[in-house]
Amino acid sequence: MKAITRTKYGSPEVLELKEIPKPLPKDNELLIRVHATTVNRTDCGILTGKPYIIRVFVGLTKPRHLVPGTDFAGIVEGLGKNVKKFKVGDRVWGLHDEGFCSQAEYMTLAEDKAVIKIPEKFSCQEVVACAEGAHYALTFIKKFNIDSDTNVLVNGATGAIGSAAIQLLKHKGAWVTAVANTKNIDLINSLGVDRTYDYQKEDFTKDDKRYDFILDTVVKSSFHKCEPLLKPKGIYVSSELGPNAQNLCLPLLTKIKGGKRVKFPIPSNCKKSLEFMSTILAEGKFKPVIDRVYTPEQIKKAYTYVASGQKTGNVIINFNSKATD
Numbered sequence: 001m002k003a004i005t006r007t008k009y010g011s012p013e014v015l016e017l018k019e020i021p022k023p024l025p026k027d028n029e030l031l032i033r034v035h036a037t038t039v040n041r042t043d044c045g046i047l048t049g050k051p052y053i054i055r056v057f058v059g060l061t062k063p064r065h066l067v068p069g070t071d072f073a074g075i076v077e078g079l080g081k082n083v084k085k086f087k088v089g090d091r092v093w094g095l096h097d098e099g100f101c102s103q104a105e106y107m108t109l110a111e112d113k114a115v116i117k118i119p120e121k122f123s124c125q126e127v128v129a130c131a132e133g134a135h136y137a138l139t140f141i142k143k144f145n146i147d148s149d150t151n152v153l154v155n156g157a158t159g160a161i162g163s164a165a166i167q168l169l170k171h172k173g174a175w176v177t178a179v180a181n182t183k184n185i186d187l188i189n190s191l192g193v194d195r196t197y198d199y200q201k202e203d204f205t206k207d208d209k210r211y212d213f214i215l216d217t218v219v220k221s222s223f224h225k226c227e228p229l230l231k232p233k234g235i236y237v238s239s240e241l242g243p244n245a246q247n248l249c250l251p252l253l254t255k256i257k258g259g260k261r262v263k264f265p266i267p268s269n270c271k272k273s274l275e276f277m278s279t280i281l282a283e284g285k286f287k288p289v290i291d292r293v294y295t296p297e298q299i300k301k302a303y304t305y306v307a308s309g310q311k312t313g314n315v316i317i318n319f320n321s322k323a324t325d
């Protein structure tokens, strides 16, 4: 089968498209024909092995898995003899942020991992665009108590995390201000935000409005810059370590000090996120945002684009060009 492979940490240049043996499912595993997977920021972190702390989870000296890929959508083509919850022909999608070997034509996976059925009427590309970014957005939003009086500012509203976060916050009833580039203002308006800031024309930190929560999804700002915008008990949540890894220490320091707080949530329970996303997709309450679709042959280009930090929503790799979905 065709698979993306790499045997060391490095830039997209270490990636190679190769023929490798098709995996065989163990007794408790599904054999899945992958139709779509994304290249996301977690994949880029695992590719470079940076920040170094990530290597504790994905391999200390070299990547633990030959094949990269953290999410997938496809069709069950084979079953181990003990599999109970799935059958051949089921359309399934999944996510695992420590690596799923999903950037290949086939993958195997235990049925009790983060894999669920795709809701009817949604394509593999649509659901896979609701996996990684939405999972992180849900993790961050869980840190807030939200009702219709809650004011939230999302910086980086057009990334995979940001574009999911603004929709999930609106779904919960919050009043949402979003910060984005000129070219994406129409997009974020179409996702239902209440107010926009064009970061190429205005500095949102000069805003005179005060927020209950600030979600800095791309860490182009910092707690110190955002602090004046927070209400007295306001919370700043970041998706990354920030300058000098300050977002690791600030949660404790601000908790001791009292008042405005920093939180740095650690994502967990991918399966719960997939189930929640399936429900709101089926209810028509979430729009997947897809930027570009690449072929496996274009994998280096795809990683280079994602690592540039300029993608809008999600970048997909189409592993089955003959698939109709």
Ligand SMILES: NC(=O)c1ccc[n+]([C@@H]2O[C@H](COP(=O)([O-])OP(=O)(O)OC[C@H]3O[C@@H](n4cnc5c(N)ncnc54)[C@H](OP(=O)(O)O)[C@@H]3O)[C@@H](O)[C@H]2O)c1
Pocket (backbone or CB within 6 Å): 040, 041, 042, 133, 136, 155, 156, 157, 158, 159, 160, 161, 162, 179, 180, 181, 182, 184, 199, 217, 218, 219, 220, 239, 240, 267, 306, 309, 310, 311, 312, 313
């Ligand atoms: N904590 C974790 O476990 C974890 C996991 C995954 C990702 N992350 C991190 O979370 C961050 C976001 O991930 P993501 O997948 O959402 O990223 P992404 O999709 O790569 O984000 C790209 C977006 O960032 C926006 N952007 C770039 N410069 C900006 C600026 N100065 N102000 C506001 N927006 C700006 C771009 O918008 P425009 O096109 O409008 O410029 C683009 O849409 C990344 O830094 C990633 O490394 C953390």
